[in-house]
Amino acid sequence: MKQKSVYLCSDCGYESPKWFGKCPSCGAWNTMSEFKIQPESAARGTNSFPRGASRPVPLSEIESGDEARFHSGIGELDRVLGGGAVHGSFVLVGGEPGIGKSTLLLQMCQEMCRNAKVLYVSGEESLRQIKLRAARLQISSPELYILSETDMEQIIQETEQMEPDILIVDSIQTVYKRDLTAAPGGTTQIKECAMSLMQYAKNKNVTIFIVGHVNKEGTLAGPKILEHMVDCVLYFEGETTGPFRCLRAAKNRYGSTNEIGVFEMSDHGLLEVNNPSAAMLAGHPQGASGNCIACVMEGSRPLLAEVQALAAKTQFGVPRRTAAGVDYNRMVLLLAILEKRCGFFLSSSDVYVNVVGGMRLDEPAVDLPMVLAIASSFRDKPLPEGVMGFGEIGLTGELRAVSGAAQRINEAYRLGFHTCIMPMQDIDETLTKKMNIVRVRTAADAIRAVL
Ligand SMILES: Nc1ncnc2c1ncn2[C@@H]1O[C@H](COP(=O)(O)OP(=O)(O)OP(=O)(O)O)[C@@H](O)[C@H]1O
Numbered sequence: 404m405k406q407k408s409v410y411l412c413s414d415c416g417y418e419s420p421k422w423f424g425k426c427p428s429c430g431a432w433n434t435m436s437e438f439k440i441q442p443e444s445a446a447r448g449t450n451s452f453p454r455g456a457s458r459p460v461p462l463s464e465i466e467s468g469d470e471a472r473f474h475s476g477i478g479e480l481d482r483v484l485g486g487g488a489v490h491g492s493f494v495l496v497g498g499e500p501g502i503g504k505s506t507l508l509l510q511m512c513q514e515m516c517r518n519a520k521v522l523y524v525s526g527e528e529s530l531r532q533i534k535l536r537a538a539r540l541q542i543s544s545p546e547l548y549i550l551s552e553t554d555m556e557q558i559i560q561e562t563e564q565m566e567p568d569i570l571i572v573d574s575i576q577t578v579y580k581r582d583l584t585a586a587p588g589g590t591t592q593i594k595e596c597a598m599s600l601m602q603y604a605k606n607k608n609v610t611i612f613i614v615g616h617v618n619k620e621g622t623l624a625g626p627k628i629l630e631h632m633v634d635c636v637l638y639f640e641g642e643t644t645g646p647f648r649c650l651r652a653a654k655n656r657y658g659s660t661n662e663i664g665v666f667e668m669s670d671h672g673l674l675e676v677n678n679p680s681a682a683m684l685a686g687h688p689q690g691a692s693g694n695c696i697a698c699v700m701e702g703s704r705p706l707l708a709e710v711q712a713l714a715a716k717t718q719f720g721v722p723r724r725t726a727a728g729v730d731y732n733r734m735v736l737l738l739a740i741l742e743k744r745c746g747f748f749l750s751s752s753d754v755y756v757n758v759v760g761g762m763r764l765d766e767p768a769v770d771l772p773m774v775l776a777i778a779s780s781f782r783d784k785p786l787p788e789g790v791m792g793f794g795e796i797g798l799t800g801e802l803r804a805v806s807g808a809a810q811r812i813n814e815a816y817r818l819g820f821h822t823c824i825m826p827m828q829d830i831d832e833t834l835t836k837k838m839n840i841v842r843v844r845t846a847a848d849a850i851r852a853v854l
């Protein structure tokens with residue numbers, strides 16, 4: 404049979420029978436390259452299930468069985484997965500180099516091996532390296548099998564022979580299929596390898612975890628289709644220089660995407676942080692200007708974090724602004740509000756904002772603490788001790804209500820705060836007995852109340 408060829412865009416994975424200078428899907432230039440398809444796979448198409456295996460079935464006749472889950476023994480990971488990894492699910496774990504993806508997955512094996520057969524395939528590390536890491540993490544399960552391999556056919560063959568319940572592939576960028584001419588890590592290889600794994604997972608009801616690298620922009624490297632294909636996409640993030648790591652679900656077909664898991668990296672691997680607020684506030688400077696404690700909701704949990712700001716006189720023409728842990732554009736917008744609505748002339752000040760502990764706070768409720776921290780630094784006047792706040796700030800400088808106020812106040816009370824600056828919104832009156840609640844209408848009022 405004649406070999407067919409297709410043209411694939413290396414940026415977005417768009418497939419076409421003819422060549423284009425500009426990809427019709429993503430608009431990138433010179434990204435289409437030719438790939439030969441083996442006659443057999445050409446007949447099946449690149450992404451089909453075996454022919455004749457499926458037929459329409461009434462929904463009522465489909466047996467779902469129980470939604471059984473594997474528990475990892477790591478509470479923070481299980482919560483992000485929605486209560487454990489569902490049997491037969493396909494999970495993608497992405498993150499920056501050295502953040503701890505391999506560590507997390509290897510640590511997870513320890514518990515999972517107790518009631519499942521686990522195969523850990525590494526295309527990045529040798530058996531010896533994995534053994535050394537396992538020794539450091541004190542993992543000694545005889546039921547854990549390791550394979551150091553990058554050839555996809557070989558991996559599937561070994562997996563078919565061993566029939567594990569859980570298969571871990573670290574990472575999808577290092578494995579390759581021999582019949583494709585593209586280099587490993589390219590869009591086509593990633594797509595085809597993930598497709599083979601997915602077919603295997605769905606046919607044999609095997610739970611698969613794959614590690615994915617991220618690109619310079621911080622999104623998962625490879626085609627977007629990879630994220631569509633899998634059931635869960637988890638991002639492992641944090642500053643590699645700091646000890647805290649945060650696991651988030653960007654997509655989850657079996658649970659909420661709001662939950663986060665907080666870990667601390669140590670020599671013995673990742674430790675769960677059960678009380679993240681206390682950990683984030685450790686070392687909080689007393690009586691220093693330019694900081695304010697924020698309370699954000701991370702899924703169902705409130706989390707206290709310290710927002711720091713430094714406003715210093717600009718030395719050269721254009722003032723510098725940097726944001727770490729908060730959205731840069733949001734910070735710039737709040738600076739404009741401070742200038743226009745609160746009378747702070749920041750146009751000749753450099754402003755730096757940072758969230759201590761490497762956490763990323765993207766919730767609008769962090770607006771008020773950010774503004775208070777900047778104002779405090781600008782006036783070089785510390786906020787009174789035991790004060791925290793939350794609230795979204797609108798363009799007219801008004802403070803807007805946020806959800807979960809009671810949970811935030813309770814968390815702040817638990818950690819010893821006595822005053823809460825918040826928007827004009829109804830709260831349970833019993834909370835006012837616990838804490839001094841200061842409800843204000845505008846950002847300017849909030850600043851007047853504490854500075
Ligand atoms: N004693 C130690 N030896 C090696 N790494 C350690 C040690 N203690 C802590 N670590 C941490 O473990 C991290 C490496 O974790 P891991 O290899 O799991 O990351 P990864 O996300 O899989 O990285 P990669 O993308 O390179 O595969 C290091 O960056 C370091 O922060």
Ligand SMILES: [Mg+2]
Binds near residue numbers: 504506
């Ligand atoms: Mg790794």
